[in-house]
Structure formats: C-alpha cells, structure tokens
Amino acid sequence: QVQLVESGGGLVQAGGSLTLSCAPSGRTFSVSSVYGMGWFRQTPGKEREFVAAITWNGGSTYAESVKGRFTISRDNAKNTLYLQMNSLRPEDTAKYYCAAQRRSGYREADFGSWGQGTQVTVSS
Numbered sequence: 001q002v003q004l005v006e007s008g009g010g011l012v013q014a015g016g017s018l019t020l021s022c023a024p025s026g027r028t029f030s031v032s033s034v035y036g037m038g039w040f041r042q043t044p045g046k047e048r049e050f051v052a053a054i055t056w057n058g059g060s061t062y063a064e065s066v067k068g069r070f071t072i073s074r075d076n077a078k079n080t081l082y083l084q085m086n087s088l089r090p091e092d093t094a095k096y097y098c099a100a101q102r103r104s105g106y107r108e109a110d111f112g113s114w115g116q117g118t119q120v121t122v123s124s
Helices: none
Strands: 003-007 010-013 018-025 036-042 049-055 060-062 070-075 080-085 094-101 118-123
Touching (some): 003 094, 018 118, 036 080
Antiparallel strands (some): 036 049
C-alpha cells in the first residue's frame, strides 16, 4: 500500500508564501510513473476541493481560485511533489492533501493513495 506523506504546512499571514511537499513512503512508488499527482484541500464540514494537478508529461491544471498564485511541480530525482503557494489569503486556510491521479479528471474519485494532510492556516 502506497502512503503519501505531506509536509510544509503552518501558520502564515495573508500575502505570505508556503511550499508544501509530498513524498511517498513504504513500497517503491514513483511520482512520475503514475498518470499524475494532485493536491486537494478541505475545511471542516466541506467536501475535499481540487487545487492543482500535474500529469506524467508535466501538464498542469489549477482550480480557478488558485490560478496565478499556486504552482504545482515535481522533482523526479527527489521523487517529491510540491505546491508553491504565494499571495496566500485567509480563504486558503484548509488541510491540504496530496494524492495520485489514476485517470483523467479532477474529482476526488479520480485520485487515490491519499496522504494524511498538512494544515495551512492563513491569518488576516
């Protein structure tokens, strides 16, 4: 069973930046060998929301709410997925999860091997 581990969350003021990381643990898993990798976020009482995804060939897709502020990337040598978050807003406050994209699409069901998440809190 592949387990993804997120890190890099924390408390930041509005307008600040954070970089999240996601790396697999357990059995051998390559972040570049699957269809894609993605980030979702969730706040209490709400469904998990798509944030960004990057496909095996480097194509990226973003939710409208983060476009121009967040950048998803992948370091194949380090086998790590990243989410660079700039110009953070209080509404970006959520628990952020990484997952492996199993097929085309950006619904939660299109992803698997979810990590435990890392909390991002943006103060105003």
